[in-house]
Amino acid sequence: xxxxxxxxxxxxxxxxxxxxxxxxxxxxxxxxxxxxxxxxxxxxxxxxxxxxxxxxxxxxxxxxxxxxxxxxxxxxxxxxxxxxxxxxxxxxx
Amino acid sequence: xxxxxxxxxxxxxxxxxxxxxxxxxxxxxxxxxxxxxxxxxxxxxxxxxxxxxxxxxxxxxxxxxxxxxxxxxxxxxxxxxxxxxxxxxxxxxxxxxxxxxxxxxxxxxxxxxxxxxxxxxxxxxxxxxxxxxxxxxxxxxxxxxxxxxxxxxxxxxxxxxxxxxxxxxxxxxxxxxxxxxxxxxxxxxxxxxxxxxxxxxxxxxxxxxxxxxxxxxxxxxxxxxxxxxxxxxxxxxxxxxxxxxxxxxxxxxxxxxxxxxxxxxxxxxxxxxxxxxxxxxxxxxxxxxxxxxxxxxxxxxxxxxxxxxxxxxxxxxxxxxxxxxxxxxxxxxxxxxxxxxxxxxxxxxxxxxxxxxxxxxxxxxxxxxxxxxxxxxxxxxxxxxxxxxxxxxxxxxxxxxxxxxxxxxxxxxxxxxxxxxxxxxxxxxxxxxxxxxxxxxxxxxxxxxxxxxxxxxxxxxxxxxxxxxxxxxxxxxxxxxxxxxxxxxxx
Numbered sequence: 001x002x003x004x005x006x007x008x009x010x011x012x013x014x015x016x017x018x019x020x021x022x023x024x025x026x027x028x029x030x031x032x033x034x035x036x037x038x039x040x041x042x043x044x045x046x047x048x049x050x051x052x053x054x055x056x057x058x059x060x061x062x063x064x065x066x067x068x069x070x071x072x073x074x075x076x077x078x079x080x081x082x083x084x085x086x087x088x089x090x091x092x093x
Numbered sequence: 094x095x096x097x098x099x100x101x102x103x104x105x106x107x108x109x110x111x112x113x114x115x116x117x118x119x120x121x122x123x124x125x126x127x128x129x130x131x132x133x134x135x136x137x138x139x140x141x142x143x144x145x146x147x148x149x150x151x152x153x154x155x156x157x158x159x160x161x162x163x164x165x166x167x168x169x170x171x172x173x174x175x176x177x178x179x180x181x182x183x184x185x186x187x188x189x190x191x192x193x194x195x196x197x198x199x200x201x202x203x204x205x206x207x208x209x210x211x212x213x214x215x216x217x218x219x220x221x222x223x224x225x226x227x228x229x230x231x232x233x234x235x236x237x238x239x240x241x242x243x244x245x246x247x248x249x250x251x252x253x254x255x256x257x258x259x260x261x262x263x264x265x266x267x268x269x270x271x272x273x274x275x276x277x278x279x280x281x282x283x284x285x286x287x288x289x290x291x292x293x294x295x296x297x298x299x300x301x302x303x304x305x306x307x308x309x310x311x312x313x314x315x316x317x318x319x320x321x322x323x324x325x326x327x328x329x330x331x332x333x334x335x336x337x338x339x340x341x342x343x344x345x346x347x348x349x350x351x352x353x354x355x356x357x358x359x360x361x362x363x364x365x366x367x368x369x370x371x372x373x374x375x376x377x378x379x380x381x382x383x384x385x386x387x388x389x390x391x392x393x394x395x396x397x398x399x400x401x402x403x404x405x406x407x408x409x410x411x412x413x414x415x416x417x418x419x420x421x422x423x424x425x426x427x428x429x430x431x432x433x434x435x436x437x438x439x440x441x442x443x444x445x446x447x448x449x450x451x452x453x454x455x456x457x458x459x460x461x462x463x464x465x466x467x468x469x470x471x472x473x474x475x476x477x478x479x480x481x482x483x484x485x486x487x488x489x490x491x492x493x494x495x496x497x498x499x500x501x502x503x504x505x506x507x508x509x510x511x512x513x514x515x516x517x518x519x520x521x522x523x524x525x526x527x528x529x530x531x532x533x534x535x536x537x538x539x540x541x542x543x544x545x546x547x548x549x550x551x552x553x554x555x556x557x558x559x560x561x562x563x564x565x566x567x568x569x570x571x572x573x574x575x576x577x578x579x580x581x582x583x584x
Binding site for chain 1: 190191192194195286287288301327330331333334394397400401403404411415418419420421422423424425428431432434435436437438439440441442444445446448450453454456457458460461464470471473474475476477478479480481483514515516519530531532
């Protein structure tokens with residue numbers, strides 16, 4: 001069972017503000033899901049390398065060229081708040 | 094020309110031969126969309142320039158310039174693929190205002206081939222779901238019976254194609270999101286081998302599992318569309334440099350001597366609906382008549398596919414969705430005074446308000462699996478088992494050309510019918526997720542109808558880069574399909 005303290009910790013790591021009702025629901029649901037998923041621990045994987053991509057990795061290189069595909073204005077066009085060509089954010093220091 | 098019956102190739106040929114104009118074709122499907130979409134909510138955004146783009150194709154043809162194999166053919170795109178200048182939302186509030194400055198490579202290739210993008214199609218938020226009920230823009234409905242779900246996550250693609258609001262659509266498949274809705278709506282959907290199709294410009298859910306593919310009316314249309322979108326892309330380093338075969342020219346329904354495997358593990362798995370089982374057995378009978386041989390094979394680890402899939406997909410999702418922070422694009426919560434808010438609180442509030450419940454649940458699950466103390470037991474363990482699963486499949490494909498199975502345990506279910514229990518919902522994906530984990534190509538082809546008039550498909554899974562084989566078997570099934578010539582209620 002995943003306790004509420006753990007849920008709060010996970011939400012903090014994920015930068016997700018959740019309500020106390022959501023925290024209770026997620027605690028119950030994730031506990032149920034993970035206890036079912038626990039069955040993969042039965043499989044012997046000693047010495048098996050994890051597979052992180054199912055494709056054959058091909059060596060792939062290209063010239064490191066500077067391309068001017070977009071203007072600064074285009075890059076900030078979708079910003080929720082901006083000042084000129086800059087993204088507006090809360091104080092970071 | 095009967096545009097509702099015509100193949101993509103025949104329409105494109107007619108446009109090139111000036112028997113019909115790209116503008117006329119586009120107008121026809123836009124008019125159908127206008128009439129049918131209010132009942133289905135398949136399209137969530139239209140391309141206002143579609144007609145102008147069709148005229149541009151006609152002008153090129155008038156001038157004798159060359160146009161591609163999809164000239165003048167209308168396509169709808171799942172709203173998970175970026176479209177330059179057209180809002181792209183992933184059916185999420187957090188991307189409600191996002192207008193991409195570029196096209197996804199799949200979209201670029203469709204346009205280069207002459208296709209007309211008519212609009213963007215509904216989906217489960219961030220492609221996380223199998224009923225299209227988690228979309229921020231409202232539920233999408235199944236044209237065969239609007240009380241039923243179209244499936245998901247590419248529900249809008251399946252519904253729009255099934256009601257022929259377009260000639261072709263593109264969906265994406267992370268754990269079954271092309272095959273399952275294609276199955277529920279009576280259309281053909283193919284998930285290519287991982288690496289066949291570029292993921293550039295596709296809103297990422299689980300990068301090691303995601304692939305885009307055609308969701309269309311016939312196997313021939315699927316083969317032709319697939320040819321257009323496949324191939325190496327310098328913007329996606331996981332794309333393969335293998336040459337794209339001429340899938341449509343090579344297409345044959347001759348399956349004589351082909352060896353088709355039936356997975357032992359799927360027998361008796363997951364409460365199979367009797368009509369789905371009957372449909373599956375009928376498909377075997379028809380293919381035997383056509384000269385295919387069947388053998389029983391075993392991939393024991395498919396039993397663990399659902400846990401493996403959700404552990405890996407949720408982990409990758411929690412990492413991929415970290416980019417939605419309310420800074421560079423997308424939704425930002427309202428703050429009275431930006432200068433007095435703590436940065437972490439700013440992120441948390443924006444993300445808490447911007448994401449829907451299922452997306453948050455998967456971010457929580459993934460963050461948990463990747464967090465200190467649990468990484469080895471969950472994420473890493475699942476990746477190790479994944480390698481073993483892939484090896485078991487490779488062994489099986491030494492003995493057979495393809496695998497045949499049902500797509501889902503039942504036909505489409507009613508909207509709101511499944512009481513929301515995440516585990517029950519996740520366990521419905523038993524037949525589709527292993528394909529993505531192993532990076533194999535898979536497709537769904539309509540074959541029968543249930544007694545209540547809902548389509549039931551057949552799933553074919555091929556070895557890596559062997560799309561041609563499963564397309565050919567699908568073509569044989571299509572010939573014998575009892576859905577052929579039938580149209581849905583909303584049409």
